[in-house]
Ligand SMILES: NC(=O)C1=CN([C@@H]2O[C@H](COP(=O)(O)OP(=O)(O)OC[C@H]3O[C@@H](n4cnc5c(N)ncnc54)[C@H](OP(=O)(O)O)[C@@H]3O)[C@@H](O)[C@H]2O)C=CC1
């Protein structure tokens with residue numbers, strides 16, 4: 001459907017003038033001629049909104065009307081597209097997005113939290129109103145993964161989506177490895193550098209990355225966005241001992257998201273995993289993101305780039321604004337919201353090798369008991385190493401042959417009853433990439 005005002009200027013209302021909002025204003029001012037040449041129309045800003053009108057944002061806002069209330073901004077007659085850059089799954093971002101759609105405006109947003117939780121209802125509202133929601137910046141910042149899935153891979157049945165989707169976690173994990181520092185020290189360093197969200201649990205708890213995975217899954221598999229169906233674990237329990245042990249075996253630890261449709265339903269997981277250190281994901285360092293897409297016709301595509309920051313995220317927001325200016329529009333999640341399926345979530349039963357690290361009490365037969373429990377659960381040991389005793393505990397590393405997560409969970413439950421564990425075992429999946 002083409003925009004009713006496709007010939008005149010495209011008039012924006014921008015709510016949120018933080019890192020991303022200011023970046024968008026900067027590009028719109030600096031590249032006005034280029035954007036007009038590329039889209040065939042002027043793109044203008046009618047009005048802006050943020051919490052504090054007086055804050056110096058390092059960009060000239062004097063030519064734009066100011067609204068204290070983003071809902072009022074969203075409804076303005078001189079706004080064609082409401083650009084939501086406030087953030088948060090509830091509150092002003094959602095209220096203003098709904099108000100914009102209700103007032104017949106298209107919406108551009110970078111808000112993965114809002115889309116992961118309310119994506120279906122917002123898509124239904126947009127379609128009922130004949131309007132559009134674009135959100136390239138919501139997943140992996142500057143990497144154009146939404147466009148690739150929706151457009152470039154439209155002829156493929158997507159078989160798997162995976163990747164590293166949170167730069168802060170990847171920064172923490174690679175810094176732990178490079179500097180040999182414990183998690184707590186690197187977390188404090190990342191926080192001090194301003195790398196973490198205002199609520200750091202969104203990053204290190206894997207929630208931000210899971211929001212992104214939920215959005216990608218919906219587009220890839222034609223299912224309703226299902227954040228609650230994600231098997232989610234953050235990086236808080238990854239210790240420097242795990243990083244070192246994994247490195248010694250030729251692996252790196254990554255917060256890896258994987259989504260695939262199985263015969264039992266949609267499998268979505270976001271967990272720390274071991275990946276071969278020579279693989280593209282293993283080589284990914286610092287705050288960079290990487291998304292791997294697999295389609296039946298195309299095979300495998302790897303997208304790598306900056307997943308956050310002013311320039312990369314604003315770049316993605318601009319791609320959506322330009323598409324709307326050109327009249328390039330489509331369904332929110334790649335197909336009509338009413339056709340998205342309500343798919344059951346499936347815990348991963350795809351066999352994988354697992355890394356186990358545990359401390360055993362120093363008593364005869366302790367190791368044998370662990371090996372027996374694994375054997376009784378049908379789990380075969382590939383490699384096992386016991387290192388020198390530490391505080392009367394024997395640190396033990398085990399790599400299993402391929403097994404299922406449920407067999408492993410049974411074994412871990414049985415292990416807890418043996419009376420030989422000095423601490424809860426760490427169990428991490430090894431991804432065969
Ligand atoms: N930063 C990044 O690298 C990335 C961010 N995103 C997403 O982009 C969005 C914006 O992020 P970011 O720019 O980093 O966030 P910031 O925290 O830097 O900016 C948020 C902005 O929203 C404004 N705001 C907050 N509450 C209100 C309100 N009630 N009414 C009006 N304005 C309000 C703030 O105003 P004030 O300045 O006055 O306090 C601020 O300008 C989020 O959804 C985020 O998840 C996505 C990818 C990467």
Ligand SMILES: N[C@@H](CCO)C(=O)O
Pocket residue numbers: 140141165166167168169195196197203208307308309
């Ligand atoms: N906190 C996010 C920002 C971008 O979504 C990250 O570290 O990747």
